Amino acid sequence: MSVQTAKRRGRPRSDQAHQAILTAALEEVFAVGFRALGIDAIAAKAGVGKATIYRRWPNKAAVVMDAFLAEVGPGTGFPPAPRSLDRIRMQMEAQSKAFRSKYGMLIKSLLGEAQFDPELAEAFRERWIMPRRRLAREVIEEGIRQGDLRDDIDIEDAIDMLYAPIYYRLQIATGPVSEKYVDGIFGQVMAGLRSREKSSTARSKRQP
Amino acid sequence: MSVQTAKRRGRPRSDQAHQAILTAALEEVFAVGFRALGIDAIAAKAGVGKATIYRRWPNKAAVVMDAFLAEVGPGTGFPPAPRSLDRIRMQMEAQSKAFRSKYGMLIKSLLGEAQFDPELAEAFRERWIMPRRRLAREVIEEGIRQGDLRDDIDIEDAIDMLYAPIYYRLQIATGPVSEKYVDGIFGQVMAGLRSREKSSTARSKRQP
Amino acid sequence: MSVQTAKRRGRPRSDQAHQAILTAALEEVFAVGFRALGIDAIAAKAGVGKATIYRRWPNKAAVVMDAFLAEVGPGTGFPPAPRSLDRIRMQMEAQSKAFRSKYGMLIKSLLGEAQFDPELAEAFRERWIMPRRRLAREVIEEGIRQGDLRDDIDIEDAIDMLYAPIYYRLQIATGPVSEKYVDGIFGQVMAGLRSREKSSTARSKRQP
Amino acid sequence: MSVQTAKRRGRPRSDQAHQAILTAALEEVFAVGFRALGIDAIAAKAGVGKATIYRRWPNKAAVVMDAFLAEVGPGTGFPPAPRSLDRIRMQMEAQSKAFRSKYGMLIKSLLGEAQFDPELAEAFRERWIMPRRRLAREVIEEGIRQGDLRDDIDIEDAIDMLYAPIYYRLQIATGPVSEKYVDGIFGQVMAGLRSREKSSTARSKRQP
DNA sequence: GGCTAAGCGAGACGGTACGTCTAGTCTTGGG
DNA sequence: CCCAAGACTAGACGTACCGTCTCGCTTAGCC
Numbered sequence: 095m096s097v098q099t100a101k102r103r104g105r106p107r108s109d110q111a112h113q114a115i116l117t118a119a120l121e122e123v124f125a126v127g128f129r130a131l132g133i134d135a136i137a138a139k140a141g142v143g144k145a146t147i148y149r150r151w152p153n154k155a156a157v158v159m160d161a162f163l164a165e166v167g168p169g170t171g172f173p174p175a176p177r178s179l180d181r182i183r184m185q186m187e188a189q190s191k192a193f194r195s196k197y198g199m200l201i202k203s204l205l206g207e208a209q210f211d212p213e214l215a216e217a218f219r220e221r222w223i224m225p226r227r228r229l230a231r232e233v234i235e236e237g238i239r240q241g242d243l244r245d246d247i248d249i250e251d252a253i254d255m256l257y258a259p260i261y262y263r264l265q266i267a268t269g270p271v272s273e274k275y276v277d278g279i280f281g282q283v284m285a286g287l288r289s290r291e292k293s294s295t296a297r298s299k300r301q302p
Numbered sequence: 303m304s305v306q307t308a309k310r311r312g313r314p315r316s317d318q319a320h321q322a323i324l325t326a327a328l329e330e331v332f333a334v335g336f337r338a339l340g341i342d343a344i345a346a347k348a349g350v351g352k353a354t355i356y357r358r359w360p361n362k363a364a365v366v367m368d369a370f371l372a373e374v375g376p377g378t379g380f381p382p383a384p385r386s387l388d389r390i391r392m393q394m395e396a397q398s399k400a401f402r403s404k405y406g407m408l409i410k411s412l413l414g415e416a417q418f419d420p421e422l423a424e425a426f427r428e429r430w431i432m433p434r435r436r437l438a439r440e441v442i443e444e445g446i447r448q449g450d451l452r453d454d455i456d457i458e459d460a461i462d463m464l465y466a467p468i469y470y471r472l473q474i475a476t477g478p479v480s481e482k483y484v485d486g487i488f489g490q491v492m493a494g495l496r497s498r499e500k501s502s503t504a505r506s507k508r509q510p
Numbered sequence: 511m512s513v514q515t516a517k518r519r520g521r522p523r524s525d526q527a528h529q530a531i532l533t534a535a536l537e538e539v540f541a542v543g544f545r546a547l548g549i550d551a552i553a554a555k556a557g558v559g560k561a562t563i564y565r566r567w568p569n570k571a572a573v574v575m576d577a578f579l580a581e582v583g584p585g586t587g588f589p590p591a592p593r594s595l596d597r598i599r600m601q602m603e604a605q606s607k608a609f610r611s612k613y614g615m616l617i618k619s620l621l622g623e624a625q626f627d628p629e630l631a632e633a634f635r636e637r638w639i640m641p642r643r644r645l646a647r648e649v650i651e652e653g654i655r656q657g658d659l660r661d662d663i664d665i666e667d668a669i670d671m672l673y674a675p676i677y678y679r680l681q682i683a684t685g686p687v688s689e690k691y692v693d694g695i696f697g698q699v700m701a702g703l704r705s706r707e708k709s710s711t712a713r714s715k716r717q718p
Numbered sequence: 719m720s721v722q723t724a725k726r727r728g729r730p731r732s733d734q735a736h737q738a739i740l741t742a743a744l745e746e747v748f749a750v751g752f753r754a755l756g757i758d759a760i761a762a763k764a765g766v767g768k769a770t771i772y773r774r775w776p777n778k779a780a781v782v783m784d785a786f787l788a789e790v791g792p793g794t795g796f797p798p799a800p801r802s803l804d805r806i807r808m809q810m811e812a813q814s815k816a817f818r819s820k821y822g823m824l825i826k827s828l829l830g831e832a833q834f835d836p837e838l839a840e841a842f843r844e845r846w847i848m849p850r851r852r853l854a855r856e857v858i859e860e861g862i863r864q865g866d867l868r869d870d871i872d873i874e875d876a877i878d879m880l881y882a883p884i885y886y887r888l889q890i891a892t893g894p895v896s897e898k899y900v901d902g903i904f905g906q907v908m909a910g911l912r913s914r915e916k917s918s919t920a921r922s923k924r925q926p
Numbered sequence: 927g928g929c930t931a932a933g934c935g936a937g938a939c940g941g942t943a944c945g946t947c948t949a950g951t952c953t954t955g956g957g
Numbered sequence: 958c959c960c961a962a963g964a965c966t967a968g969a970c971g972t973a974c975c976g977t978c979t980c981g982c983t984t985a986g987c988c
Binding site: 543544545618619621622623624625626631634635639640643663664666667668670671673674675677678679681682683684685691694695698699700701702 | 751752753826827829830831832833834839842843847848851871872874875876878879881882883885886887889890891892893899902903906907908909910
Binding site: 102103104105106108132133134144145148153 | 945
């Protein structure tokens with residue numbers, strides 16, 4: 095509120111240029127890959143001076159990060175499901191599906207690059223990882239309230255167990271991030287998190 | 303057979319240069335970080351021509367990979383423990399301890415870089431990840447034989463659930479890779495993998 | 511006629527801004543030199559928008575040219591002297607003195623820049639060089655009338671011989687533009703221009 | 719002699735690249751002019767990396783200076799003439815002819831640029847100006863020995879009077895650097911430098 | 927002992943991207 | 958129509974690093 099109240103003087107920044115840059119960045123990164131991507135190429139394709147890019151972002155990783163988030167949106171909401179456990183599984187499957195798509199390469203690249211760029215790392219964490227973790231946390235808390243999950247579990251740890259393997263496979267490629275894999279992880283983790291009294295019902299869902 | 307048997311003609315490669323390069327690479331990478339590291343700097347510090355490096359490694363990532371592995375050794379063996387579950391936990395704790403040390407940054411960097419370099423990715427997988435997975439697999443199989451773990455679990459998935467969170471936190475830094483964290487993950491995962499029977503009928507599991 | 515008579519519409523140009531720009535330009539050029547001088551810096555120091563500068567001058571050279579001329583005035587008139595030859599010498603010495611002052615650098619810079627900028631070259635010639643040449647021409651013509659100088663000399667060539675060496679030394683620095691130097695040039699050139707007859711028959715020269 | 723005795727180690731600099739750069743620089747400067755000339759263009763045309771240029775010259779002016787001198791050679795020697803005065807005139811005419819050629823623009827540019835670049839200024843003075851001044855000095859001294867010129871003249875001043883006007887016209891363009899102009903200057907200056915006893919002979923040479 | 931092959935340190939090479947800079951133009955809201 | 962502010966396109970600049978190459982030299986095995 096207070097930040098922009100003092101009306102900025104001078105020519106305002108062009109939203110059109112902003113959008114053109116993000117679009118060009120995304121096209122380029124899909125065309126040539128993250129490493130081969132050059133700021134000059136983005137500027138040329140966007141019909142923009144390099145200075146206009148550097149005025150807004152510190153480096154190409156930040157541009158691509160913004161372009162990526164502008165494309166995939168803030169949080170890929172989930173349709174409600176009767177069983178909260180189903181919602182978790184659906185969430186994981188949606189995530190893994192994104193990883194298998196062309197955006198998987200982008201996430202790989204951004205996470206890889208983030209290992210060398212603390213600011214990018216923070217942006218990746220706060221703008222990509224955390225929104226999804228918060229979603230997951232809500233669903234898990236709902237599962238606890240519904241009695242499907244034990245009430246003594248560590249939710250953060252639970253989220254890690256569910257989602258870390260997906261990132262692990264994306265990055266290390268010990269195997270595909272297939273739907274089958276995700277279901278397997280989900281099932282095994284749930285075996286440890288599920289309430290004793292309901293375990294028979296829950297278990298039968300996927301393998302009747 | 304023929305490669306090394308037929309004594310190479312000409313001047314043999316200098317082991318001294320080899321070692322100097324690895325040492326210099328490690329010192330440099332700790333001094334300035336992986337990204338800022340340059341082949342020229344390694345060559346200069348090692349008192350070696352650049353060509354001597356390129357004759358042996360394709361790029362700096364490969365050099366650092368070798369230097370790293372030469373330093374940390376092949377597999378950090380584990381002292382046997384009476385309970386196989388204890389061995390798994392000890393193994394995880396040892397791994398996380400390495401991640402917290404100065405080598406954590408190296409692993410972060412190598413895994414990050416591997417996202418852009420398929421050859422490095424394969425080297426990282428085959429020379430760092432897989433040896434440790436094989437170790438883990440042995441211990442888990444032992445746990446199954448001892449009846450501590452159910453015999454219907456997917457061992458690969460189990461390894462992922464145990465170790466992926468450690469890499470996840472190393473890279474995404476949603477929290478520290480502390481001993482407490484590792485124990486928490488271990489406990490929750492084991493809650494789902496452990497045999498229901500109190501390990502008394504362990505021997506009978508393989509012949510139902 | 512129409513340009514200024516028909517009262518310009520809209521807000522009139524600010525004389526204050528005009529002066530601020532010239533002052534700022536001169537200060538800057540003395541502070542950082544002509545090459546390092548930037549339009550942005552002038553605008554900032556003058557508290558003026560860049561457009562206000564470009565609305566009045568085509569480039570920085572023109573600004574500095576104007577600032578320079580506004581400072582040194584149109585023509586540095588000379589006090590009359592009994593002997594016209596003395597007036598020429600005095601004029602040369604005054605010129606060389608200006609060259610040794612801080613304005614020398616400005617003249618050097620403007621003349622240097624003029625080699626790349628035809629408009630600046632013309633401005634420099636018409637507004638700096640020519641007024642001084644005309645002054646010199648008058649004095650020489652007076653010398654001829656007085657019989658001190660031969661009446662068959664080429665006045666333009668004479669001016670060149672007298673003044674060119676000063677510019678030559680300013681630019682090429684084969685030696686200082688000292689008073690002694692100027693006197694030497696004056697003396698040698700005069701040796702060739704002076705009337706053979708000891709100025710007694712001066713009046714008779716125009717009717718041979 | 720001593721400088722290069724300690725045989726340089728490493729790969730020697732390529733004379734071929736050196737030559738290609740100078741040739742390209744000259745072609746480019748004639749094609750687009752000094753100001754519009756870019757290091758990138760030279761590098762591209764020469765088939766050379768930019769670093770190779772910057773390794774040898776500090777900036778484009780230095781490159782063009784070298785290219786220019788390599789083209790016009792060290793000193794444009796003069797054919798001997800019976801009369802030393804004739805040799806001076808011939809020398810001046812040769813110089814002015816060069817100024818009228820395509821090299822005139824180069825000299826203009828280099829001298830203009832030299833006003834902003836002390837190193838270039840020194841190079842221009844020592845490698846272009848001074849060799850020609852030394853030639854002129856020799857001829858003038860010969861003229862004195864032969865008795866054509868007075869023996870009390872200041873030779874440096876005499877050279878300035880003869881040559882400065884040519885540079886003056888080149889730069890300020892108060893008129894063309896024509897042969898007629900040069901002859902005029904020569905004549906008038908000589909009128910002041912010539913020995914009295916021989917003046918009748920010398921004068922009749924050009925206007926019999 | 928001479929020959930040939932390969933390795934060695936040094937450092938120049940072509941190439942490419944970077945991020946900075948300046949110029950000159952354009953777009954705001956306000957006078 | 959002018960003003961200050963500041964964003965805009967365009968493109969040169971000089972740096973840095975990469976991975977290759979070319980020197981003269983050294984170190985080995987083989988003839």
